[in-house]
Amino acid sequence: GxxxxxxxxxSSCDETAxxxxxxxxxxxxxxxxSQIPTHSPYGGVVPELASREHLRNIVPVVRAAMEEAGAxxxxxxxxxxxxxxxxxxxxxxxxSYAKALAFALNKPLxxxxxxxxxIHAVLLEQAELAAKSExxxxxxxxxxxxxxxxxxxxxxxxxxxxSWSYRNVGRTVDDAAGEAFDKVAKLLGLxxxxxxxxxxxxxxxxxxxxxxxxxxxxxxxxxxxxPAAAGRSAADPAASTLFSFSGIKTAVLRYTQLHAMAxxxxxxxxxxxxxxxxxxxxxxxxxxxxxxxxxxxxxxAVVDDLRRKTFRAAEQLGATSLLVSGxxxxxxxxxxxxxAEAADRGLPIAFPSLALxxxxxxxxxxxxxPKFLSKEIAADxxxxxxxxxx
Ligand code: KG4
Ligand code: ZN
Numbered sequence: 001g002x003x004x005x006x007x008x009x010x011s012s013c014d015e016t017a018x019x020x021x022x023x024x025x026x027x028x029x030x031x032x033x034s035q036i037p038t039h040s041p042y043g044g045v046v047p048e049l050a051s052r053e054h055l056r057n058i059v060p061v062v063r064a065a066m067e068e069a070g071a072x073x074x075x076x077x078x079x080x081x082x083x084x085x086x087x088x089x090x091x092x093x094x095x096s097y098a099k100a101l102a103f104a105l106n107k108p109l110x111x112x113x114x115x116x117x118x119i120h121a122v123l124l125e126q127a128e129l130a131a132k133s134e135x136x137x138x139x140x141x142x143x144x145x146x147x148x149x150x151x152x153x154x155x156x157x158x159x160x161x162x163s164w165s166y167r168n169v170g171r172t173v174d175d176a177a178g179e180a181f182d183k184v185a186k187l188l189g190l191x192x193x194x195x196x197x198x199x200x201x202x203x204x205x206x207x208x209x210x211x212x213x214x215x216x217x218x219x220x221x222x223x224x225x226x227p228a229a230a231g232r233s234a235a236d237p238a239a240s241t242l243f244s245f246s247g248i249k250t251a252v253l254r255y256t257q258l259h260a261m262a263x264x265x266x267x268x269x270x271x272x273x274x275x276x277x278x279x280x281x282x283x284x285x286x287x288x289x290x291x292x293x294x295x296x297x298x299x300x301a302v303v304d305d306l307r308r309k310t311f312r313a314a315e316q317l318g319a320t321s322l323l324v325s326g327x328x329x330x331x332x333x334x335x336x337x338x339x340a341e342a343a344d345r346g347l348p349i350a351f352p353s354l355a356l357x358x359x360x361x362x363x364x365x366x367x368x369x370p371k372f373l374s375k376e377i378a379a380d381x382x383x384x385x386x387x388x389x390x
Pocket of ligand 1: 150196327
């Protein structure tokens with residue numbers, strides 16, 4: 001008989017992760033080996049190093065996930081693996097391992113889109129709560145904002161029978177929101193990845209100090225896509241929501257130049273580089289009020305832009321709930337401001353727990369469950385698809 005147990009494997013970027021989830025609704029284990037210490041000296045993910053780290057970590061991480069779940073390989077119904085989008089070499093480690101494991105165990109292999117995974121991080125925890133009847137399931141259609149280091153996407157999420165459908169209704173035309181956090185943190189001499197640093201330091205600054213304009217955030221949307229794609233015609237009121245986060249990064253850089261902040265930034269960078277495993281709290285004493293205000297204002301501008309466009313799209317599309325996931329969904333200001341506006345509008349909203357906001361494999365195993373039920377098994381030829389879309 002079916003145990004409902006799926007082993008999920010995720011290696012698309014800089015976390016090697018494995019998890020066991022039962023029936024898409026019960027997390028039995030969730031193990032993540034972070035590569036942050038490997039990449040932080042470079043201020044970003046180095047693809048070649050990421051692949052090597054995945055190769056080093058994959059066996060112990062899977063073993064730990066199985067142990068934590070108290071399961072044997074024979075108990076599994078299927079193996080699920082992220083097939084894209086992501087770094088080609090990084091994806092290949094997880095895919096090769098998952099293929100070999102599925103082959104050796106004679107179990108089905110299920111390919112999961114990383115973005116669908118992020119959505120299922122929320123759906124998994126919603127299902128857990130619903131099972132304990134602590135909460136009714138999220139009303140559908142839901143508008144999902146997937147906001148991470150590589151992605152800023154909006155999807156209208158529906159369910160028909162056991163299978164989920166996703167209609168892409170928004171995207172960024174340049175940088176992802178998380179990328180803006182990472183780049184701004186880097187140019188301000190803070191650590192990697194930048195999101196948690198900015199999140200922590202912004203709490204000490206005045207978010208209204210630097211009035212970043214909407215134009216800086218909206219930037220090149222029209223030029224890149226032409227008025228047809230950027231504009232909303234009466235016939236199709238919400239054709240696509242476009243985000244753009246490269247302009248605000250440039251605006252922050254210009255602000256630091258105008259206010260002669262280069263020396264203090266360089267000082268901060270070198271002091272932090274000398275602290276082993278430096279943390280955001282180490283940076284606080286290295287930031288003057290002007291820097292803290294800049295950080296808080298940057299964060300407020302990004303969060304406000306995400307919030308305005310997401311709620312407008314929800315209204316235009318008739319979404320009956322919201323879900324926000326991906327690394328940037330861990331941001332405290334984002335959670336507070338989205339939650340407040342959702343309450344104002346009487347719209348249910350759901351975030352993943354912090355552990356499931358950033359990359360993990362529980363979301364991959366959960367997303368695979370409906371595919372297992374509908375026998376959507378990966379082809380023997382499955383390979384990495386770095387630009388896979390949802
Ligand atoms: O989902 P994720 O782990 O990986 C991708 O699929 O990209 O997201 C990582 C991103 C990074 O850009 C990181 O800076 C950002 O999520 N992030 C945050 C926070 N925690 C992580 N951004 C803002 N505030 C945070 N607290
Ligand atoms: Zn991700």
